[in-house]
Amino acid sequence: MSQPPPLPAAAGEPLRLTIDGRETAAPAGATVLAAARALGCDIPTLCDAPGCAPSASCLVCVVRDLRRGRLIPSCAAPVEAGMRIETDTADVREARRVAVELLLSEHVGDCEGPCRRGCPAHVDAPAVLRLIAAGRTDEALQCLRQRIALPGVIGRLCHAPCERVCRRGAADEPLAIRGLERWLAERSGAAGAAALPPARQRAVVVGAGPAGLSAAYHLRRGGCACVVLDAGPTPGGSLRSVPEAELPAAVLAADVAALRHAGVAFELGRRLSAPAELRAAADVVVLAPGARGGAWLRAAAPALAPLPEHSGAALLSDGRGMFACGSAVQPRRRVIQALADGWAAAEEALAFLRRERPGPRRRFDCRLGRLLPGELAEFLQEAEGGAAVRPARPELGYDAAEAAREARRCLRCDCRRRSDCRLREAAERCGASQTAYHGTERARVERRRDHPRIVFEPGKCIRCGLCIQTAAQAGEPLGLAFLGRAYGVRVGPPFNAALAAALTRSAAACVAICPTGALAWREELEQP
Numbered sequence: 001m002s003q004p005p006p007l008p009a010a011a012g013e014p015l016r017l018t019i020d021g022r023e024t025a026a027p028a029g030a031t032v033l034a035a036a037r038a039l040g041c042d043i044p045t046l047c048d049a050p051g052c053a054p055s056a057s058c059l060v061c062v063v064r065d066l067r068r069g070r071l072i073p074s075c076a077a078p079v080e081a082g083m084r085i086e087t088d089t090a091d092v093r094e095a096r097r098v099a100v101e102l103l104l105s106e107h108v109g110d111c112e113g114p115c116r117r118g119c120p121a122h123v124d125a126p127a128v129l130r131l132i133a134a135g136r137t138d139e140a141l142q143c144l145r146q147r148i149a150l151p152g153v154i155g156r157l158c159h160a161p162c163e164r165v166c167r168r169g170a171a172d173e174p175l176a177i178r179g180l181e182r183w184l185a186e187r188s189g190a191a192g193a194a195a196l197p198p199a200r201q202r203a204v205v206v207g208a209g210p211a212g213l214s215a216a217y218h219l220r221r222g223g224c225a226c227v228v229l230d231a232g233p234t235p236g237g238s239l240r241s242v243p244e245a246e247l248p249a250a251v252l253a254a255d256v257a258a259l260r261h262a263g264v265a266f267e268l269g270r271r272l273s274a275p276a277e278l279r280a281a282a283d284v285v286v287l288a289p290g291a292r293g294g295a296w297l298r299a300a301a302p303a304l305a306p307l308p309e310h311s312g313a314a315l316l317s318d319g320r321g322m323f324a325c326g327s328a329v330q331p332r333r334r335v336i337q338a339l340a341d342g343w344a345a346a347e348e349a350l351a352f353l354r355r356e357r358p359g360p361r362r363r364f365d366c367r368l369g370r371l372l373p374g375e376l377a378e379f380l381q382e383a384e385g386g387a388a389v390r391p392a393r394p395e396l397g398y399d400a401a402e403a404a405r406e407a408r409r410c411l412r413c414d415c416r417r418r419s420d421c422r423l424r425e426a427a428e429r430c431g432a433s434q435t436a437y438h439g440t441e442r443a444r445v446e447r448r449r450d451h452p453r454i455v456f457e458p459g460k461c462i463r464c465g466l467c468i469q470t471a472a473q474a475g476e477p478l479g480l481a482f483l484g485r486a487y488g489v490r491v492g493p494p495f496n497a498a499l500a501a502a503l504t505r506s507a508a509a510c511v512a513i514c515p516t517g518a519l520a521w522r523e524e525l526e527q528p
Contacts, residue, residue, distance in 0.1 A: 003295060017083035026079045033061055035076035044096065044426050046103075047464035048075040055465050060426055062246050063087045071095050092440045097430040104366060105437035107409050108445055109517060111424055113363045113414035115162035117179060120145045121340040122362060123175050125162050125413045129467040132180055133407035134402070141188045144181060149217035150210065150255040150335075153239060155182025156247050167411055170376055173388040183253070183398045196262055199225035201353055204282040206230075206272060209237020210335050211258070211314075211326025212288035214342025215349075216264045222350040227265040229273075235259075235266060237290050237325075239335070275301045275322060284321045284349040286293070288342065291327040291462060295310055313344040318323045323349055344380025347519070348511050366425045368413075368445070375445045383448070384408040391394045416455065416524055417517035423462065451499040453522055459517040461491050467510040474506035491518075 012026035020034050025033035031054065046058040054076035066084040071092065074085075086092065097503045110117075115125040124143055131140035135505050136459040141151065148154050158178050166174035177350060187437045200223050205216040208230035219226045234240065235256045239247060260266070272293075278285045287297055287304075297304070304316035314330035314337075315396055317323045325345035332338045371379075393396050397404065415421065426432070448456040463482070468491065471479035478501055481494045493502035503510060 001031050001470065003374045007489060010437050011128055015083075016131040017078050017079055017081065017085065019085045020087055029479065030070070030079050031075060031084055032063060032077045035075060035079050036063070036085065036087055037109055043087055044429055045075055046422055046424075047466065048424060049466050049513050052466055052469045052513075056394040057464050058213075058462060060159060060430075062092060062095050062099070062146055064089060064092055078103040090227075093430065096426075097432050098236040098436075100423070100426050100430045100432040101434075101436040103462050104427060104432060104434045105198075105439060106443065106459075107366055107423070107434070107516075108368065108443050109366065109415055109457060110368045110413055111363070111415050111418050111421070111439075112222050114165040115175070116168060116414065117365065117367075118161045118165040120334070120337045121343060124173075125304070126412065128184075129177070129180065129407040129410045130177065130182070130525060131504055133404050133410070135404060136525070137184060137403075138188065138401070141184045144184060145217075148339060149214040149259065149342065150252075150339065151181055151254045152251040153210070153247060153335060154339070155179070155185050156251060157239075157242065159334055159336070161336075167371070167376065167379060167413055168383070168409060170371075172386070175409055176388055178318070179398065180201050180403055180407060182292055186251075186397065187400075193402055196221055197223040199263065201225070201283040203227075203284045203286065203349065204229065205286045205288060206267065206278065207237060207288035207290055207293065207326070207328075208232065208235035208268070209288060209290045209326065210239060210338035211332070211342040211345070212237065212286070213259060213292075215286045215288060215325060216342075216344050216346045217262060218346035219284070219349060220259075222346065224284070224350070224353070225263070225265075227267055229267050231268075231270060231272065231276075233370055235268070249426070253432050270298065272300075279320075279322055281355055286342075286345045286349060287322070287328065289328045290344070291331055293328045297324055297328045298502050299406035307348065313340045315344050315348065321349070321352055329456045348435070354486070359441060364424055364432075366424070366427075369442075372442075378445050378447055379411040379413065381449070382412045382513070383410060413516040415460075416520035417514075421517055424513040439494050449522070451503060452524075453513055454503070455520055455522050456492075456499055457518050457520075458490055458492065460516045463489060463491055463517060465491070466515070467491065467519060469515050470509050471503060471506045474509060476502065476504060476506055478502045478504075479506075480510075513525060 016025045016029055019039055022039060023318050024039055033043055043061050045061045047055050056073035056076040059073055061074045063074045065072045065088040082495040111337055113126045116122060144151050162177045163174040168174050192331050203219040203224040203226045205212045205228045208228050216226045216228045238254050239252055289297060303318040307315050307317050307438060308328050316329055324343045325341040368458050389402050391402055443459045446458050468480045478497055479501055481491050483490050493499055
């Protein structure tokens, strides 16, 4: 069947079309993407950027052209008079998901490092290590406290699952992440718990054990005035029974003092009130009475039910502002798990106060999987050589220089662009799976470091050509180009030139326009 011709328009007149049932007008030469965005339609893109010619290579921006009965790339399709476009139908969303999954099927790299992935509290250990290596210890503690309310306790008692999955261990020894966290906590005291937002709403936490203390701290971080109720004379719960040799009382006291410094209040030696009474006196209530409080919890709050989106956390809710977490819900043998439960309860409570659904506990995470032979050497080029650094005086722990040297052993397994990768954002938005499509063999990890300021990882490149256009617009004498043909096409400097020779004036612009982690700053902490 022949396609209907576009309707003619008078010279200079805007072209009228319909997008998602709404009539609009756009100038001749405008793209469907531009017209849709002018209406407020949110269409994802990867290969589109202002000032660059469309390449229609990623196909994440497809929309349905109802007149022609087909999907078209909105970034490259010019508007036509009489067009009828749909931007958010089931078949459009499915096509976008498939497009993203095809890109993910050949993506070579991790979004998050194995150490963060293996931590029940999802601590951003790579970021903490980089800050320590740079001597920015106060910021490192701030980063740690984003997930850990009791850093001193964790530095002593954590079973360190992060170290078990550290890739450095395959070369010599894993990073001493727990030891570095202990060093951070012991040198910083109550620092890192200040500069919290003003209290706007009231929260009550029942139980001053690890889960309750974690929930209280993160509620306070979220802007709640928080009071912790406990029948005991001092905070700590089950932590108070840990032998002094494993957890000195002074370490626990310092962590609790940091919570007080942050504005968390305590009412100790108090009999537990009925949850309904507590709820009447606060905007949200978190019940964390510990393992011995399980029977009380079941009797006092029978309406609590598991939250399916938190299958890995011991977490209940009644849907009306009351939550329960920790060993009263599910026995916890590990302190880090209890702290993670408290964080999850606080996140749910804060989302309830904001009248919104909480975001996913963990973001989309592309996984590299098992390293191929020889790939570990590629990672080792990013790190300081040698086995784990031992403190010269073990009884005192690391000094600042030793801690920095140990932190510099990190292989930087996580992606440098994990926070602003548009491919990751598209995968989350489309509900894409990395494993939907399988090749016979994945490409190898490659990190080009032949530029003093940036790193190029070809395995993360989606061949959108934006960096090629950007370098050309900057007047690079050499620039970048598409190399090879057909399926084997790739992006790189022509004539086997070094990256430093190819990008003499446009490196920053190329990093900024790259939609993935293919082009990134060598040192994230020092980028412009």
